[in-house]
Amino acid sequence: MFEVISVDKAREKILQYLNKKKIEKVYFSEALGRVTAENIYSPMNLPPFSRSTVDGYAVRSSDTIGASESLPALLNLKGIIEMGKSSDIAINSEEAMGISTGGMLPENADAVVMMENTDSFDDGSILINESVASGENVIWEGEDIKSKELVLKKDHVIREQDIGALSALGILEIFVYKKPTVGIISTGDELVSPEEELTPGKIRDINSWAIKACVEKAQAIPKFYGIIQDEQDEFYETLTRSQIECDLVIISGGSSVGTRDLAAKTINDLGEPGVIFHGVSVKPGKPTIFGLAQDTPIFGLSGNPVSALVTFDLFVRPAIRRLLGLKPYDESEQVSARITRNLSSKGGREDYIRVSLTRKNDGTLEAEPILGESGLIFTLVEADGIIRIPQNTEGITAGESVQVFKRGVIK
Ligand SMILES: Nc1nc2c(c(=O)[nH]1)N[C@H]1C(S)=C(S)[C@@H](COP(=O)(O)OP(=O)(O)OC[C@H]3O[C@@H](n4cnc5c(N)ncnc54)[C@H](O)[C@@H]3O)O[C@H]1N2
Numbered sequence: 001m002f003e004v005i006s007v008d009k010a011r012e013k014i015l016q017y018l019n020k021k022k023i024e025k026v027y028f029s030e031a032l033g034r035v036t037a038e039n040i041y042s043p044m045n046l047p048p049f050s051r052s053t054v055d056g057y058a059v060r061s062s063d064t065i066g067a068s069e070s071l072p073a074l075l076n077l078k079g080i081i082e083m084g085k086s087s088d089i090a091i092n093s094e095e096a097m098g099i100s101t102g103g104m105l106p107e108n109a110d111a112v113v114m115m116e117n118t119d120s121f122d123d124g125s126i127l128i129n130e131s132v133a134s135g136e137n138v139i140w141e142g143e144d145i146k147s148k149e150l151v152l153k154k155d156h157v158i159r160e161q162d163i164g165a166l167s168a169l170g171i172l173e174i175f176v177y178k179k180p181t182v183g184i185i186s187t188g189d190e191l192v193s194p195e196e197e198l199t200p201g202k203i204r205d206i207n208s209w210a211i212k213a214c215v216e217k218a219q220a221i222p223k224f225y226g227i228i229q230d231e232q233d234e235f236y237e238t239l240t241r242s243q244i245e246c247d248l249v250i251i252s253g254g255s256s257v258g259t260r261d262l263a264a265k266t267i268n269d270l271g272e273p274g275v276i277f278h279g280v281s282v283k284p285g286k287p288t289i290f291g292l293a294q295d296t297p298i299f300g301l302s303g304n305p306v307s308a309l310v311t312f313d314l315f316v317r318p319a320i321r322r323l324l325g326l327k328p329y330d331e332s333e334q335v336s337a338r339i340t341r342n343l344s345s346k347g348g349r350e351d352y353i354r355v356s357l358t359r360k361n362d363g364t365l366e367a368e369p370i371l372g373e374s375g376l377i378f379t380l381v382e383a384d385g386i387i388r389i390p391q392n393t394e395g396i397t398a399g400e401s402v403q404v405f406k407r408g409v410i411k
């Protein structure tokens with residue numbers, strides 16, 4: 001039998017071995033949610049020229065001193081600045097030019113008077129009914145960011161606005177941490193693929209597909225290695241191939257200690273350091289394995305689909321997030337809710353209970369436990385999340401507030 005360690009210890013050990021992030025270049029518009037692997041500096045001033053923030057007249061502010069509705073300043077209209085065109089005209093003393101919001105300020109102008117604060121006089125001149133200060137209604141060249149200034153720091157998670165900023169600066173390619181390729185192996189003589197007809201004793205493969213979806217959701221790239229039989233040579237050959245081709249490998253099934261359970265043995269057969277731990281004091285997911293073959297992290301998850309998915313969240317997702325340069329645990333994935341029933345738990349073990357969530361009229365959430373064996377995928381289909389009963393408690397009482405790890409979108 002295996003020796004179990006706590007969930008915290010298991011997570012600590014996993015992260016200890018996951019410190020080799022790879023880097024790749026991506027097109028800026030594909031970078032949402034990725035993490036910068038370099039400091040990015042601006043190649044230019046933004047805006048590249050001083051711009052008006054209103055529709056009106058570009059002026060020299062000194063020409064408007066003391067102007068008011070009762071005593072307007074009369075300025076000569078030198079023309080109109082067209083949008084998207086460079087203005088090489090300069091204004092001189094007592095001159096103004098028509099300008100639109102975003103238009104390029106003519107040379108010598110340092111302010112813009114809003115249209116509504118002017119009156120037309122004749123074709124060639126305009127009355128200015130207010131005085132404007134230097135810089136009023138203007139964004140100066142480089143006011144947003146200056147050439148060589150830091151745009152995005154290394155280890156920054158790229159958001160929508162960052163992509164807009166990269167576009168503004170014409171920064172087309174950036175270095176980010178590489179999306180890990182994750183090998184997925186399902187094991188078991190009883191498994192067939194979803195297209196196949198079932199014959200007695202067979203079941204369709206759940207884990208390959210559910211884990212593939214988990215991997216995609218975690219922003220990594222899944223790579224299927226199919227269903228392999230509980231047979232040593234095939235297992236060894238597939239694991240060797242996947243360990244070479246992938247950044248991380250997930251095996252489901254064969255994690256326990258039965259004679260057919262080949263995962264731990266095969267990970268050890270692949271060489272040093274082999275299995276790092278086998279067995280975690282958690283339900284479901286007790287037989288979880290973590291090991292390394294030639295530096296490639298390998299997870300052996302239980303064949304029971306609910307265990308496989310719960311332990312993916314607990315152990316594999318933090319590992320993938322680490323390789324992507326993200327913080328291993330994302331607290332935004334949790335919400336608080338009130339539990340509707342008493343739940344007991346064996347001390348010395350963390351229990352994860354599936355729950356369905358209901359939004360009450362007062363806006364709070366209620367969590368209803370869904371009990372059942374970890375082989376029952378529909379207990380997870382009906383669930384909106386999972387709650388944790390900590391290792392050193394004997395349960396939770398109805399009405400208590402609990403943290404729910406979301407497994408889906410809360411309606
Ligand atoms: N004598 C003991 N037996 C078991 C123990 C134990 O402590 N002593 N632990 C049980 C627990 S808890 C778990 S969890 C499982 C772990 O088993 P394995 O990881 O070795 O997985 P398998 O035996 O291969 O499969 C378990 C179960 O899941 C089904 N399965 C497997 N793969 C898939 C798949 N891809 N899609 C759908 N279903 C799958 C498989 O048919 C089995 O029913 O061990 C218990 N036994």
Ligand code: MOO
Pocket residue numbers: 282283284285286287302304307374375
């Ligand atoms: O530890 Mo098992 O994962 O309860 O089904």
